[in-house]
Structure formats: C-alpha cells, structure tokens
Amino acid sequence: MKKRRVTINDIAQELNVSKTLVSMVLNGKGDDNAINKETQKKVLDKAKELNYKPNQVARGLRTGTTKTIGLIVADISNPFFARITRTIENYAEKAGYNIIVCSSDENDDKENALLRTLINRQVDGIIMSSTQQDTSKIEEIVSDRMPLVLFDRKFENAKYSSVTVDNCEATRSAIDHFVSNGHKNIGFITLAPSHISPLIDRKRGFIQAMEEQNLTIDSENILELGFYDLKDKQYYQIKDFIEKHQDLTAVFTANNSIVVGCMEAMNNLGRSIPEDLSIITFDDVELFKYTNPPLSSIAQPLEDIGKNSVSILLNQLKNDNTETQHIVLNTTLNIRQS
Amino acid sequence: MKKRRVTINDIAQELNVSKTLVSMVLNGKGDDNAINKETQKKVLDKAKELNYKPNQVARGLRTGTTKTIGLIVADISNPFFARITRTIENYAEKAGYNIIVCSSDENDDKENALLRTLINRQVDGIIMSSTQQDTSKIEEIVSDRMPLVLFDRKFENAKYSSVTVDNCEATRSAIDHFVSNGHKNIGFITLAPSHISPLIDRKRGFIQAMEEQNLTIDSENILELGFYDLKDKQYYQIKDFIEKHQDLTAVFTANNSIVVGCMEAMNNLGRSIPEDLSIITFDDVELFKYTNPPLSSIAQPLEDIGKNSVSILLNQLKNDNTETQHIVLNTTLNIRQS
DNA sequence: TTTTCTTACTAAAACGATTTAGTTTAGCCT
C-alpha cells in the first residue's frame, strides 16, 4: 500500500487557508505578501508535522526549472571523467542541483539522442565533453533552449562556453623535458583521424616543440591509432610501432588509455622503461605513481575543470547571460621514473 | 530569444482536433481508441513536421513516473563505483530510464538527504550502496514510496533486494592461495569499526580460512584502520603496521584504496613485493596489471552487479512486485606477481 | 421503430505546484 504524498493542499485544508497562502509561506514569500506572522508559523509547523516535501516535478512543470543539470561524457567509467563528474556533482549540489549522467561512447548519434533526452527532461542546463566535429547538429538540437557548457573539448567557432587546458603548451613542456634529458628521437602516439580538439592541440604542441628544438619530425615517428578502433586493435598497432622503431629513445602518449597499451606492449616485447624507452603521457591517474616504473605524466586540474564548468553554467542560468566564456587552465608535469 | 516548445496543443490546433486525440495517437493508443487511420497519420506527420517532443516533466506529473532511477554510491570517482555506474546507465537506458547519480561520501546524514531529494524528484526507483548500519532511517524515509535495490552492501534484515558477491568465500580462497604457497604468517588489513557488510564478511572469511588451515590468528596481525579517517592517517597506520610486523610474509588487504597505501608504505620502507611481503587485495583495477609488481587481486563481476541491480529494480517497477530477491555473485581470483 | 453498438471524436478533470489578479475588512484621512 503506497502512501499518498502530502501535498500543499493537505496543509491548506487542515489549516483552512488557501493553497496560495501555503505556497507563499513555504517559499519564504510570506512577508512580501503580508501574511500574518502567526499564520506563517502555523503553516510552517503543519508542514513539518505532516512531513511535507515539495514535489519537484510539479514545481518543475509550473516554473520551467527542474534544478537538474545534464552531464554528457564519453564514458563515465573513465577515471578522467569520473573524477570530473564528482566535482561537478559537488558544486552542483551546493546550488541545489542534481545531475543526470550520460555516456556517449564517442558516438555522434548517441550524443545527439542524449541531448534530446535531456532537453525533453527539461534539465536547466547541460555540461558536455562533446565527441562531435562541429556544432551544427548541436545548435539544431539545443537551439537556444538552454545553456550549454563544454569542457575538455571545444569547437572552433567558440559558440558555447568552454573549460579546457592548454594542451599545446603542456605537450611542449613534456617534449622539452625529453630534450633536456638528451633525447633526440622522440615518438608520438595519438588517435586519428581525430577532430577532438585536445588531441589536435597535443599534436600541434609536439610538432611545435620539435621544430623549436631543431629536431627533425619524421612522420614515421608519429603513430595515429584509429579513433574508433577496438582497444585490441590499437594495442597491436602500438606493439608494432614500438617494435619497428627501436631507434626511438622516448615517446609521448596522448592519453591515459594509450599509455596503458604502451606499457603492455613494452612488457610483452621484453623491453624496459625507461632504459629502452622513456615515456611521458597526457593524463594522470592515481596508480601511475605505483606502476613499473612510476609513469611521468601531465596532470589536468580535474577539480578546477569541474568547478569552472558548473560556475559558468550557473552564472548563465542566473543572469540569462548569453556571453560565452572560455577558460583555459594550466596543467602540471609530474616527472617520475619513466 | 528562447523558443517556445512545441506542445501537444499546437498539434491539436493546427489539425483542428482535440489534444486528447493527439495524445492517444502519439502514445500508440490510436487503434485501441478507434481513431481513424487517416487522422492518425495526419497527427504523426504533423508531430514530425513541428518536431514535437513530449515534455517529460508534464508527463511525469500526470502519470507519476519520471523514467528516472536514482543511484547513490559512496563516491562516483572510485573506479569500483564508476564502472558499476556505467553498466547501470547502459541497462537503464535500454529500458528508457536515465539516472541521477549521487555520492554519499560514506556519510549517513548525506545519504539520507540524498534519499529525500531523490524521492522529491519522484524518481521511479533507487539503486544504492548504503553506508548505514541498519535500515531504520531508510525505511522511515522511503516507506514503501518506491522500490529500492541495494548492491555491494546489504543489511541483516534483508528487507530490500540486494546484489552482492560472496565476500567470505572470495577472501578464503585468497588465504588458501597464500597457504598453498607456503605462507603461515598472514596479516589482514581492513577498516573498522565497520558495519559495512562486505568488510564484515571479508574479515570473517579471513578468520575462517586461518582456522581451517590450523594457523593461529594473532589479533596483532589484523590491522583495522579508522573507517572515517583521512587517507593520510590511514597511510601512517599501514606503514607502522608493516614496519612492526616484519614476521609477516603475506598480507591481505580488504579493498582497493588500502592496497594503494600498502604499496606506498612498502616503497617508502624500501621493502619489496613479493620478496619481503606477498599481497593479495580485494577489488581489481585495470592498472593493477601494470603496477610494480602486478598485483594479485579478487575481481568482482562489476558488469553483472550493475546488470542485476537494474533488472531487479525494473522487475519490481513493472510488476509492483514486492518480493525481495538476494543475488550473490562469484568473484575471480587473479593471481599475478604480488 | 426503437434500441443497442460501433466508430470517431471531445470536454473537462487531474497531477501539484506557482502566479496573477483579485476580494474583504479595518483603519485612517479629510
């Protein structure tokens, strides 16, 4: 036997007042509307007595705001996204918002379907790390219906606010580190064909750094894994690459999943890090401190990424502020033993 | 200038029919209600033309179902929960549900507040890994309002359906493995005072296995870290323990965060795994394959945990089926080099 | 010929809140 929820009407009836009055009082607008202090107290007491809890769905229908934020990431089980999700949750909660989490699996159609779902659910705003090439489809779906903030990945046209890191600069600093340790033959493993902005910028950073250091860039030394390929296939490409390029003394990997494949390949080829090959990777994961050897990596400020995404969104919600902001955060190069 | 959403009314007006008819047709109840095929087609076409999308909030208010599942975990950034969340998301999506994710931070009050929030949001059901000692508070809040499924952790009174693993048996198999490798002095590191069911069962498993193997259980060899202590404090306790118990040749750690502290302590004490101390830990994490040395661990069937949780919940939603189910899944012992 | 059944449709209530546009009473001013 499901209990019927207590509504504002129940309170109104028990006290013989109108539900208008009850609503006003419970929303703290009692004084503004000249409701008698005593009546206000009666309402508040009765609400507590009956354990009244406002029905957010009804409120959402009437006010058009659901106090919900939609979050779309490629995969919530990726620690990078999981940790950002956590900070987004925290900051959203402080402002009374809950989040609906969705994984797009790097699939454009799925991402668009998720956008539509979130819009139908009337979320107040969306935070997303988009997998798409451009904003055309997104604009069509979202079409000024609600604020959208991008993180990690952004678009050329800068139409939506974004929170990213300086991927180019970060990568350059890693390459510079290699060079200052005497490396000249430096490889680069990334994903392609890829329109994902951080991956583009990381590659750009690699090339810029190599040029500035007057090192020749042999396109043979750049491995571009198929973006949509299975982990298995990517692994064999990495292993192949490492086997064929024994002249390389260092390699930079463009994200945390590539470097895992790289370690596995080194293991299976019986080669050791860093004696046979030095590695620095983009993205830091807690366990990189304990791998064999501890991995040098570029750590992104996950907390700040989440925090800024939420604050931009909330700001846009509050002020109906359409001005887009683009925040670029700094990374940290953690040199360990790889 | 925000666009007004297209509603069912817009369709009705443009076609000069009632919104009742439109609603029926769009919900596939046209035939049941003897709506003319031609009229049905007109409605469907117009809906497509205007790009009509049902407002889930309004629908939720009327029908009382929001097609939303609430998910409460201790911390979404913990890979254990992140991966389960991902599978829950997948299976929920197949049935048309979205999930609202919340982290309780192992805090009873926060967990209760989250339960209340989810109920006010009219989620259709809740999946939770509870941090609480018993169900009294939970029953008070949820009070038959909606189905609740527990995973990872369950309660003595078996009031709510649950999906767990056989923690006792899994731990025993790990200890047996130690013994068959010649270990006699085996330590155990867990959290306490803890009412968390998997932790209780893991300790029980340890003690049972030791007794069966006729090994003496020295309470000195069991370290119970403060459940609510900071990571830092826990770390120093672990380091202390390892330093003082050089007689131990093997240690079992009760979860993935403890083992990380353990590795760090071994590192800093200049002792090596497994030469000076063998380790097996509960929980498996992708990178355990690449740590130094690769860690032996008990892997939980994360996919199955998520899948079963969702299917029990959906089943309870569909059939208004109050019968509780308790599913206990098996784990895998991954022996690596620690 | 009246009654009953289909077929095809609709008006209005309902979900639970918020908001708009009032009403009533008393007190004050002139």
Place this chain on the structure above:
DNA sequence: AGGCTAAACTAAATCGTTTTAGTAAGAAAA
C-alpha cells in the same frame, strides 16, 4: 460620510500531459 490604503487572504489560471467520462452519428439488431 465617503474615499483611500494597507493588511490578510483567496479564486482561478497556468504549466503540458494523460485519463475519465462522455457525445454524436450512423449501422445493426430487436
């Protein structure tokens, strides 16, 4: 005495659906 204001409150509309309880017209059954 009549008008005006402030205080305290309320009726009804509204948000966008779904659902209940119909109606109207023509066909079939009695």
